[in-house]
Amino acid sequence: MFPGVNGFHWSPVHIIFLSAFGLVLSVLLVTLAVAFFRTLRDVRSGRAGAIAWHCDFEDLPRQERLCRHAFEGAAPGRLCDRGFDCRDCETHPKFATIETRWPVTLPAGLEYPETRLYHRGHTWVEPQPDGTALIGLDDLGARVFGAPEVVELPAPGTKLSVNGAAWRMMRNGASVSVRSPLEGEVIAHGAPGGQWQLRVKPEAGERAFRHLLSGAEAHAWVNAETDRLMILLSSTPTGAALADGGALVADLHQALPDAPWDEVSAAMFLNC
Amino acid sequence: MADMAWVPTTMLDRKFVPRGVTRCTPARFSLWLTPWCLLLGLGLWAAYLCLRDGLLHTNMDNRFAFGLWIFLDLAIIAFGGGAFFSGVLLYFFKLKELNAVIRSAVLIGFLCYSGAVTVLAIDVGQPLRAWFTFWHPNAHSMLTEVTFCITLYLCVLAVEYLPVLLRNRQFRKIPSFLVFEWELHKLIPVLAGIGAFLSFFHQGSLGGLYGVLRGRPFAFRESFGIWPTTFFLFVLSAMAVGPSFLLIMTRVAEWVTRKRLVLESVYVRLARVSGWMLTFYVLLKSIDTMVWLNSTSRRGGFLPWEYYSWEPFGVWILFVEIGLFGFVPALWLMRAGKVNTSWLIAPALLACAGVALNRYVLTVQTLSLATLPFDEFLSYTPSWQEVAVFGGVVAYGVIVYSVLYRYTRLFPQEQER
Amino acid sequence: MSATQKTSRTPRRYGMVIDLDRCTGCGACVIACAAENNVAPGAARENDRNSISLLRVFTLNNPTAAGRRTAFLPMMCMQCEHETPCVTVCPQQAVELDVLSGIVEQMPQRCLGCRYCMTACPYHARSFNWGDPSWPAGMEATLNPAVAPRMRGVVEKCDFCQSRLHAAQDAAAVNGSLDPGIYTPACVEACPTQAITFGDWNDPEGALAKSGETFAWLEGLGTQPKVRYRSGQNWLHEMAERGGAAPAKEERHG
Numbered sequence: 012m013f014p015g016v017n018g019f020h021w022s023p024v025h026i027i028f029l030s031a032f033g034l035v036l037s038v039l040l041v042t043l044a045v046a047f048f049r050t051l052r053d054v055r056s057g058r059a060g061a062i063a064w065h066c067d068f069e070d071l072p073r074q075e076r077l078c079r080h081a082f083e084g085a086a087p088g089r090l091c092d093r094g095f096d097c098r099d100c101e102t103h104p105k106f107a108t109i110e111t112r113w114p115v116t117l118p119a120g121l122e123y124p125e126t127r128l129y130h131r132g133h134t135w136v137e138p139q140p141d142g143t144a145l146i147g148l149d150d151l152g153a154r155v156f157g158a159p160e161v162v163e164l165p166a167p168g169t170k171l172s173v174n175g176a177a178w179r180m181m182r183n184g185a186s187v188s189v190r191s192p193l194e195g196e197v198i199a200h201g202a203p204g205g206q207w208q209l210r211v212k213p214e215a216g217e218r219a220f221r222h223l224l225s226g227a228e229a230h231a232w233v234n235a236e237t238d239r240l241m242i243l244l245s246s247t248p249t250g251a252a253l254a255d256g257g258a259l260v261a262d263l264h265q266a267l268p269d270a271p272w273d274e275v276s277a278a279m280f281l282n283c
Numbered sequence: 284m285a286d287m288a289w290v291p292t293t294m295l296d297r298k299f300v301p302r303g304v305t306r307c308t309p310a311r312f313s314l315w316l317t318p319w320c321l322l323l324g325l326g327l328w329a330a331y332l333c334l335r336d337g338l339l340h341t342n343m344d345n346r347f348a349f350g351l352w353i354f355l356d357l358a359i360i361a362f363g364g365g366a367f368f369s370g371v372l373l374y375f376f377k378l379k380e381l382n383a384v385i386r387s388a389v390l391i392g393f394l395c396y397s398g399a400v401t402v403l404a405i406d407v408g409q410p411l412r413a414w415f416t417f418w419h420p421n422a423h424s425m426l427t428e429v430t431f432c433i434t435l436y437l438c439v440l441a442v443e444y445l446p447v448l449l450r451n452r453q454f455r456k457i458p459s460f461l462v463f464e465w466e467l468h469k470l471i472p473v474l475a476g477i478g479a480f481l482s483f484f485h486q487g488s489l490g491g492l493y494g495v496l497r498g499r500p501f502a503f504r505e506s507f508g509i510w511p512t513t514f515f516l517f518v519l520s521a522m523a524v525g526p527s528f529l530l531i532m533t534r535v536a537e538w539v540t541r542k543r544l545v546l547e548s549v550y551v552r553l554a555r556v557s558g559w560m561l562t563f564y565v566l567l568k569s570i571d572t573m574v575w576l577n578s579t580s581r582r583g584g585f586l587p588w589e590y591y592s593w594e595p596f597g598v599w600i601l602f603v604e605i606g607l608f609g610f611v612p613a614l615w616l617m618r619a620g621k622v623n624t625s626w627l628i629a630p631a632l633l634a635c636a637g638v639a640l641n642r643y644v645l646t647v648q649t650l651s652l653a654t655l656p657f658d659e660f661l662s663y664t665p666s667w668q669e670v671a672v673f674g675g676v677v678a679y680g681v682i683v684y685s686v687l688y689r690y691t692r693l694f695p696q697e698q699e700r
Numbered sequence: 701m702s703a704t705q706k707t708s709r710t711p712r713r714y715g716m717v718i719d720l721d722r723c724t725g726c727g728a729c730v731i732a733c734a735a736e737n738n739v740a741p742g743a744a745r746e747n748d749r750n751s752i753s754l755l756r757v758f759t760l761n762n763p764t765a766a767g768r769r770t771a772f773l774p775m776m777c778m779q780c781e782h783e784t785p786c787v788t789v790c791p792q793q794a795v796e797l798d799v800l801s802g803i804v805e806q807m808p809q810r811c812l813g814c815r816y817c818m819t820a821c822p823y824h825a826r827s828f829n830w831g832d833p834s835w836p837a838g839m840e841a842t843l844n845p846a847v848a849p850r851m852r853g854v855v856e857k858c859d860f861c862q863s864r865l866h867a868a869q870d871a872a873a874v875n876g877s878l879d880p881g882i883y884t885p886a887c888v889e890a891c892p893t894q895a896i897t898f899g900d901w902n903d904p905e906g907a908l909a910k911s912g913e914t915f916a917w918l919e920g921l922g923t924q925p926k927v928r929y930r931s932g933q934n935w936l937h938e939m940a941e942r943g944g945a946a947p948a949k950e951e952r953h954g
Binding site: 344415416419421427495497 | 745749750753758760773783785788789790791792793794810811812813814815816818819820821822823824826827828829830831832851852853854855917918919920921922923939940941942
């Protein structure tokens, strides 16, 4: 390589040739380095959760990416293209004004109080008078997962981002990451086995809750979700089927121990 | 009892299978892999023999210094050209349909190239000296250009495939992996760009490899600047068969998995692109052949009929390459959308056969023909070791492709059905 | 010996003229070449297609029925001068054309064994070491200490006995000169009929310049070989002017 060593000699062709390849190699290395440093920057600035959700959302099966207005009939079959973040969605306000066409009754036995707001990842949010909000698993989510063996809550002070990871729970080999319904800072943990898991100080303003479901809209969504759960359970090799019209048991996990709970929980909690 | 043994494997297996798609049982999957693993084992044994004792295990000789390995390497590198060309079409010409096959294309490209490099490492007499090319490069040699480009391009393909791997169900649980994937994916056009640059030069140099052989009038061609016409013909033919090969592989994947993996429109798009490029290539190839037979070759003192008067390499081989394997598939592929899509695999196979025949003729016929007026026409039959090493590389490709199909999302449209 | 003498070494273009009318086909040159260059004796698996043959002797037959004649053609590396086919293709400069001697040098220690040079050579003058060279017990003692044996997996070819050139350079240096002059390769030395003349094409007074009308094989390729031939027989000239092998079976040797 070096002039004079073992008779190697440089020519202008060598210089052109090696510069061209040196350039290509540097472009490749610079690209990798840029991606690496941007990753560091994203992780440090707390954008990791949002980006991970973006990637996850792309890989979700089609039926899990339906727009919230698909359930109540305003936009049947419409796919969401914003990662379930309706806060800045331009079409959401327009669809919201359309009157629902489909009558909705909540599946028997499920409780979805009107005082709470619901997130597509099966959590509820209850705004408190002091400006904080409580977060817990919704009724269907609680019945699917039952009593978790381990719950890993984020330390107080942790910043949550919408759809990012809120907490992790494990049971009998199945492990899910529960998606955060709100953007904000974790203030306190709920009592183990209690109704709520996290107390959060959300970002200020009405906008913070715009992407959450409530009332009849939430009921329509729960209806669709119950159907989806039944399809998931009936298509598994265990052959377990839930009789239509009957009430869901409190702990499905216990009732159907052989079902592939890893799969089913991942599907219900929008894990990839 | 046998079922019980599978339970932990099944559990582990399911943890890696992407959610929302169905895969066969691990037992069935192992059954599919078994013959390929045996073939890979045979290939490894043959490769070991060649590395242990030298290349006397092959039937190559001083005249047939290149043989089966070089011919097949050239062919699979042309087929792997689909990786760079679909990247160019997707990221620079915005043919969004190709999103459905780009991951598979990158993986196929990587397997073709890494397989070819592996065979080359066994084909050369002193593989441990491969780095000498980087240390004492002869910038005038086409082979130097090939070595530099392919080495770098393999790295580019590996980096291009990295995002798909990082999206595996288990890897993605580490949030920074997904963030890196996301940041890298935003820069993919840069990688596609340098991939295209490198592919242009090495596909070309592989053709140039023969076109510069002044001492082999059958291969020697006119030059534009420093590059002979075969340089440009190889680039074009790789661009022509790359999409065809992708079409074939996707169809084969659909047959093996018994699933629809991409929309029909993707096949039509691949076929049309392939058809247009093939037409362009075959036209230029015809002109080049006429110039070579009537001018280049005569100047060296060689008459065209001399090349084609040795059985089995008669003139028919020229007509088969340009006509049956050239114009016929080109016109057929261009009519994609108007003809039955499920039949498009036929012209795609013809197109691939044509380019493989081109590589075969340039490698084998070039070496068979004597240059000295009193010398003999020679033939050569590869040894089992040569065939086995190549079989092993094919098995390697099938195994890696099957495993990555099972555990990563190669076809984004798969779950939509 | 002054500094100007050192820098003003006149480049030589060593070459040969082989008189085909003198060659009897005895093969002494082939043996001398193999012995000089430490070519291992052929293993059982070897044949004329995969053995190491730096110098070969072909039998040529007169194609015309009338006046049937036979000639013998010794062929080694032709040391091509112009766009030397093997030099331009080698990816790692293991083949070089030495501007001071005109010899195409082969460096086996740098050779990767890709064999691209072998496909490039129009004279098929190159050999590849397909296996490890081996000498029967005791025969190692006959090895020429001036030439390094080659390992398996590398290409080799005739280099006009470069070890003898180096010896000539050393001898010249002792006498205070840098010019090795005209030395004698092994095949030239061994030829009983003195059919091979070795000399310098740059020397207008030398033996090559005086060898009269000569021809080369495959001159149409434009590689300007420095090994040339002479013969008084027309059919040999005509054969050399033709390009590739003629397909008619009776015309070919073999």
